[in-house]
Amino acid sequence: MVSMILKTAEDLQQPKTAGPLSRKPKWVSSLWKHRASYLFIAPFMISFIIFIVVPVLAAVILSFFSFDAVSRPRFNGWNNFLAILSQDRIFLQNAIPNTFKFAIIVGPGGYALSFFLAWLIHQLPKKIRDYFTLAIYAPSLAGGVAMVVVWVVLFSGDSVGYLNNLLLSFGIIDTPQLWLKDPRLFMNIMIVISLWSSMGVGFLAMLAGLQTINEEMLEAGSIDGISNRLQEIIYIIIPAIKPQMLFGAIMAVVGTLKAGMIGSILAQSTGQKITPQYSGHLIINHIDDFAFIRYEIGYAAALSVILLAIMYGASRFSIQLFGTKGDE
């Protein structure tokens, strides 16, 4: 809309600017007129296009080729996608179910937890809020991946491992558990670690959003018959901080993808090449596997396209949930 209005405004001005400039095409003079704006966005836009837009487009294009990083890419049509969806047993039997299990618990689960904790912290007196904010946010500062040394020692498989030792001494388990080598346990540990570090930027955004709600609104609500805290959350708080919640949701989608790397790092740190019997194998690990071990780059690109499509879908879904229609 804005650009249309601008254009008509320029058309009106056109007769005034006689001289060499008016003979150039209209878009050139328009670019020149706004050169300051373009200069301001140029450094960012150039880096952004090179390192984000082009790689995403390149992944889409590569996904239709067969490419081994040495010989020339060969056009392959939909074959990569067909192979992924029909023949790739590890993808279909491990990566997809694992990714969904992991993503649903860590994504929406971690997100709901972030909201709940932000809300809970907001109920406390102002003076002590900062301490709790720091305690809840600090794990995401550290990041599950960077703290791998903690997990390796904590979840060590012998009875010297801290968790084993604790559970043995309380008599909860009889024999030490191989936390990081048992396929039945591995995924759960990935989820716990990721949830631990999931209260990140989105959590801060929602906490900050809560502080913008004014008390009068809550008082008005209680006069209108809102009687408990749950009603208050549903009818007043969530609508009031919808935009921050949307930001938090999108950050949760991206954060979940990044957190997924924890599986392969835990496996490597215990000397395993892959997660035990693919129990923690997510789509992102599958991409790495094909790209950097098998050098089937076209295939890996097709996998990344599928992953991007899932992420985009999840974000669109969040927008459906929390988007505000039009201006408020």
Place this chain on the structure above:
Amino acid sequence: MSADLAKKNRFARFVKRLKRSKPDYFLISAFIGLTLLAVFMLLPLVFIVNHAFKPINELFMYPPRFLAEHPTLFNFRQLFLNAQKMSIPFSRYFFNSVFTTGVTVAAAVLISAMAAYAFSKHKFPGSSVFFGLIIISLMFAPEAVVIPRFILISELGIMNTYFSHIWPLVAMPVGVFLMRQFIDQIPNALIEAAKIDGAKEWKIFYRIVLPVCMPAVATVAILAFQMSWSQTETSNYYVQVESLKTLPYYVATLTGGLANGVVGQGIAAAASLMIFLPNLIIFLLFQRQVLMTMAHSGIK
């Protein structure tokens, strides 16, 4: 009669007090629950601090102890010495990290703020398309397209240079987004007034916009710092020369195959701590500003 009334009164007062104390119960339980949770959340961090300061015999101890009894700097000394024995000294990784992170933070903040200012206060053809693209890119993690990024970086000829640690990270859509939301709060009248006084765009930007949105600058700086300081992506994929790799990469080599060596655990804990602490300190310094910026983070 009057005794009955007094009784009723007392009862009413009791009910009133009960009602008044009801939210307090909630507050108390919220406080206790949050405290327990906070302790639980901090346990791994307390653990890594203790582990980093444990002498060797305590690392081996059975049953394992959570806290270090006789804290020593042994692991930190080992960390420096161990690296000295190899071809690349520890200080080299450290310098690489400090240098590339410093440049990344400065560049990311500057170009994000510049772009955000134009998107917020200028009207120019294509601005809504470009900004829409930035919003969409918030939903994509560059980690998913490591391969094309790798090909691009090798085509650009910045493989094995400091640029490959810096440039890919400088494009920070979240930074532009948060900055723009913040700059939107600056009244247009302020900028118009400066224009009337004859200030050029650049001058408006660094004399008015930047000082006013310092909280957002701090926030984006922190986010850029976190992203750059602890990432291993660029060292893993875009740099093959050992002397140009960064600290997190070195820490990752220490933690690989960790489960087998107990001595390595202490050193790895010390190294991980050195990566974590700067993150924590910087956040502590700017916590208020971050929350101030985040209040405007909403997507409408």
